[in-house]
Amino acid sequence: MDGKKLVPAVVLLLAAAFARTAPAYVEILDPRPLEKETREELILRMTAKSLNRQYEETFAAAEKAAPASWFSVDIKAACTINIFSSAGETCPVNYPFMPTGKQTYYGVPLEIVAPADNANRTAIALPSNRLLPGKLAPTAEVPVGRTASVLYVLVSTYYTSNKGTQYFQMNYEDGSTERMKFIGTVHSGDWYHDTTRIHSEDVRYVLVPAAKDTKTFFRNMHLVQWKNPHPAKKIRSLTFASDPAADMGVFIVAVTGLP
Numbered sequence: 681m682d683g684k685k686l687v688p689a690v691v692l693l694l695a696a697a698f699a700r701t702a703p704a705y706v707e708i709l710d711p712r713p714l715e716k717e718t719r720e721e722l723i724l725r726m727t728a729k730s731l732n733r734q735y736e737e738t739f740a741a742a743e744k745a746a747p748a749s750w751f752s753v754d755i756k757a758a759c760t761i762n763i764f765s766s767a768g769e770t771c772p773v774n775y776p777f778m779p780t781g782k783q784t785y786y787g788v789p790l791e792i793v794a795p796a797d798n799a800n801r802t803a804i805a806l807p808s809n810r811l812l813p814g815k816l817a818p819t820a821e822v823p824v825g826r827t828a829s830v831l832y833v834l835v836s837t838y839y840t841s842n843k844g845t846q847y848f849q850m851n852y853e854d855g856s857t858e859r860m861k862f863i864g865t866v867h868s869g870d871w872y873h874d875t876t877r878i879h880s881e882d883v884r885y886v887l888v889p890a891a892k893d894t895k896t897f898f899r900n901m902h903l904v905q906w907k908n909p910h911p912a913k914k915i916r917s918l919t920f921a922s923d924p925a926a927d928m929g930v931f932i933v934a935v936t937g938l939p
Contacts, residue, residue, distance in 0.1 A: 730877070731887050731898070738787030739884070739905055741830050745787075745938050751826065752791045753918065753935035758820045759793060759801035761812075763836070763931060768800030771812060773838050773871055773931060775899055777889040785903055786884045788832045790934040803836070804932035806846075806922030810839045811929025819921040820932070821851075828937040829911040831918075833904045834886065835862075836931040840870035844926025848906060849919040858909055862920075864928045868902040878902060901933060911939075 762768040764778050780794035780802075793802045807816040833848065846862040862868075867883055869876030877885035882905040887898040908915070922930045 734785045742787030761805040762800045806930040808929040824915040831906040831937045834934040836871045837868040838929040839927040840864040844923030851917045853914040
């Protein structure tokens, strides 16, 4: 075989093999600069798709939903910590440049609690052995009082790991429950690292600016699609739970649903 043709052939074979084994959310962007491209231009080119997809892509259920059908679950009473400013009870996880109020990611409208709107309590923090051990309850319950076919939960995780017994639970009016295991590295990547972002059928990363007016520097949240196996049952409340003995701490930032 011609030596000039051998290298491209090997590259194509390796690429095909990788495509068969790589997880669905892995994407490879070409890190080589274009001719006369500066380092900043290279970073912008490589992050453009990552950033824009949260505004341009849509969950399938969200794409079919009528705008008036969405409802927001009020989590304010259960919020325990401030992750958007330095006021009140804080922790190492912080997003000082997070846009609050009404925001839409992947077609899902969300209500992000602003510090001024809830006495500097902006998220439900669920502890771990690395996050406020002994200071917070490991479970939190928020009322719903209606049916839902699917819920979307905006989350953040700290010391993210697949160890522990974290879960989300639907508590129905008839006394029954439906529990979903919440697994770090599956349902959320770590808040801090750009190498842990997840993009799958039911989980999408949300990039949060880590500096004012930045176009290249972001922290992570994740939007989890939680399908209800009993959409005709009225949901009395939702329970969110972390594992105090495990490393991973969990933050619930917003919850939105569709009937």
